[in-house]
Amino acid sequence: MDPRVREHARTVVDHSAGIEAGEQVVISAPAAASDLVVALYEECADRGAHPVSLRRNARAKRAFLRNHDGDFETPDHLLAMYDEMDAYIAVLGDVNATETADVDPETNAAYRRAMKPVLEERLSRTFCLTQYPTSGNAQLAGMSSEAYENFVWDAVGLDWDAQREHQARMVEILDDADEVRIRSGERTDVTMRIAGNSALNDYGEKNLPGGEVFTAPVKESVEGEVHFDMPLYRQGREIEDVRVRFEEGRVESYSAGRNADVLDGIFETDAGARYLGELGIGMNRAIDQFSYNMLFDEKMGDTVHMAVGSAYPETVGEDNETNESAEHVDMIVDMSDESVIEVDGEVVQRNGTFVFEEGFGED
Structure with a gap:
């Protein structure tokens, strides 16, 4: 594992989220960011916190939105989990940054209205949004994989x-x-x-x-x-x-x-x-x-x-x-x-x- 991944995780846990012993931590990340998820679990373990991970999947979200009738309901089970957590860590990282490009904008708007209570609950807790350097985001930025990794970790690792x-x-x-x-x-x-x-x-x-x-x-x-x-x-x-x-x-x-x-x-x-x-x-x-x-x-x-x-x-x-x-x-x-x-x-x-x-x- 690139040592910068562990440094990234340490910055999230200590500086950004201030994770402490006994806290319930939800980590949402795509499969492409699995190294950072592993490092976050290690850091949570060192502090006596209790992480659980959600797998963000853009293809699955696209399939859901394109096949739904558009009459969305707030997912109470997700709301209940956020109600119980102490901290939320969201990791961005795309394999295909345009995966949901063919979802109707009105469907997206309806989905966001239904998810508003979930978002509000999530934002009421300690949270951190960060980025893992994936190939999809490197391509979108017009950079090589190595250049994009340097770009992300230089920005994350400031004083x-x-x-x-x-x-x-x-x-x-x-x-x-x-x-x-x-x-x-x-x-x-x-x-x-x-x-x-x-x-x-x-x-x-x-x-x-x-x-x-x-x-x-x-x-x-x-x-x-x-x-x-x-x-x-x-x-x-x-x-x-x-x-x-x-x-x-x-x-x-x-x-x-x-x-x-x-x-x-x-x-x-x-x-x-x-x-x-x-x-x-x-x-x-x-x-x-x-x-x-x-x-x-x-x-x-x-x-x-x-x-x-x-x-x-x-x-x-x-x-x-x-x-x-x-x-x-x-x-x-x-x-x-x-x-x-x-x-x-x-x-x-x-x-x-x-x-x-x-x-x-x-x-």
Whole structure:
């Protein structure tokens, strides 16, 4: 076994999830990530925890969704298991990243609505989402297997204490802020209020790798247009060139250069799917190339991302409304050129460089 696999498992168990003796741990992973599952079991055993594994199978999920009548029910047996667990570790890893590409978007939306109580229960526990470097994801990223392994384990193996300190400066800027404005090129100019909400520092706990500062906009405050100029993979399909116009917080119009019908399904899932639940600012400089994997791409330096759908409750102040939805779909804006982030009228990032970084303000 590659020693980096055991180091990955140790980081998940100690840094990300903080697994302790006696805890009930659920590990969900595909067969391709079996080495990491074995290492996670070893680490859980060393700490006196009790793991159980679920085998994620994209082919089986596709078969289920394509053969179902679409009238889904919440799986109470799965809900019961999550109710009993202390921690949840989800490992991503695809053999075929487009396995579910031929599932109807409306079916996906109906399934997500039925699974919403399960998701909420899972997110109420300690959890960590991470990635194992598989051949499918390497191919999607346009990398050799060796290059992708290095990419994943370099991003996972950061000095997370140093990353936390770096990102804390952005948290401080946002903590007492009222309004954020994001401008990029000629097509993105959007404002949103964040007053009363909290900015959180993601340094490799719930997401590994981490590397972002994120908050929630006040629900009906988002105004303007956004060109999400970096693509995303959703439901096994690539969505490109997304343009969205917000009025009083709601998505009033949108378009996509490719696979717009997937967006249709997302926005029609429920009422909350047309509102922003998250604003995130990427700050992980170790993630230095786009990989068609949102776990990594949203953390890249020189980017911001916005997620339509559910807000993380811990980011929403008690006097503000928490947006609720069965969806949470991140989309990314490249901020490396002709771009600024303004907080209460002051520029805090220009062309990807933060006000507290060397080179801010230079042409």
